[in-house]
Amino acid sequence: MKRILIADDHEVVRSGLRAIVESHTNWVVAGEAIDGEQTVALALETKPDVAIIDYSMPVMNGLEVSRRISSLRPRTEVLILTMHENEEILTEAILAGVRGFLFKSDAKKHLISAIEELLGHRPYFTSALLEKLLHDYQQNKQNKSKMLLTLREQNVVQLIAEGHTNRSISSILNLSVKTVETHRAAVMRKLGISSTAELVRYAIRKKLIAP
Known part of the structure; x- marks a missing residue:
């Protein structure tokens, strides 16, 4: 049985994700977290195979949570969910150790595939996402005059x-x-x-x- 952790500060989102995860016979929801600090604690306590983490969470955002989980629990694969179509976010997510990235609007269609890939320790990024990020990068690379925040x-x-x-x-x-x-x-x-x-x-x- 594969263990999946769900982290999002909106109950309706967590319920939707739980329904998708529990539709798979070999998966179980190991726990649910509502902020970044609780997510890290639950990841260490429940030792999930995959952690589904909202990018925008209170206390610690998804990237900081991902960085800590990658450091403290490297066997747990991280899937970032976000509603923001932003090339900088994906770049920072990869640097934080994230190997899966999915728009919330695509979760119903792609979540199971994303989890399956991560369970096999393979990265998951939808082709539409990669195409958009490539386009954004090409558009913006000449216009980044200020150093990004770490x-x-x-x-x-x-x-x-x-x-x-x-x-x-x-x-x-x-x-x-x-x-x-x-x-x-x-x-x-x-x-x-x-x-x-x-x-x-x-x-x-x-x-x-x-x-």
Whole structure:
């Protein structure tokens, strides 16, 4: 019996994913998580074969969760679900150790195939997704004048935008307060902004948090 972990902060999405997973006779849902921190804890506790993780989650987004699972539980394959068609997200996901990537709109049609491929330790990306990402890359590669934020900096931005203090962020990400302050300053410098309000607007624009 193969164990599948589902992580999404919307109950209706989790219910839909559970129904698809449980339609397969040899699969069982090992657990459900509603935020990034809980997802990592459940992955270590239940040892799933595949973790289906929403890109946009509270506390830790899907990329940070994927990075931690890849480090702490490398036998668990990760499938990122997202509604955002963004070449940067896929690039960052691959760097975080993700080997499966699927739009939420395609889940009903492709989820079983994606899980089957990942259970065989093969990557899964739909051809339509790859075509779009290639097109986006070709369109944008000449226009990237600013350095992208690192995965860690994105996590700090998300947590700041969610209202966490530097001390709270240091606890969640297992960093010192000084390191959090350094990341925050680096983000401000890279983005050319000077206030928390501007940082929140950036997080919303980049889909790091919901508006």
